[in-house]
Amino acid sequence: MLDLKLALEQWILNFGFNAYWANLIGDAIFFISLLLISYIANILIKKSIPLIVTRLVRKTKTNWDDIMLKRKVFTRLSQLAPILIIYYGIPNVFPEAPDFILLVQKTVRIYLVFWVALIIDSFLRSLNDIYESYDSAAERPIKGYIQVVQIIVYV
16 A cells, blocks of 8 residues: 555656655545545445345345334445444554544544444344334333444443
8 A cells, every 4th residue: 555655656756746745746636535535335235135135135024124124224334334444444554644533533433433422322222123013022022222332322
């Protein structure tokens, strides 16, 4: 990756820019490329995962996967890909800027915690729906326990 970055900066230098601007433009191009890769991955995964999962879910005889599909557990899981691309890609884009890497990774972690909480919430709601589909659920409801876990997740 460093060789590619140096080659890009050299190419920019050939246009008459000084080293500062070549480095800045190179960093901007790599950062925009990382965001573009993340965006493309997000689109591809958002389009393909629900189609694939829906086809697989429809073929099974169990209803728990239908409930998880209805509660969007799989769709929300697909949101992790672009987050992880940015989290692990940013150190390769800015290896000489540890403070900026730390800032971006902390921001991405906050976003990741938000999505993980939503995924857990969807999973817990689907777990409750699955449990309520059984006859014994009327005698021993678990909704209260699930709500306690949801509170813990969100706090």
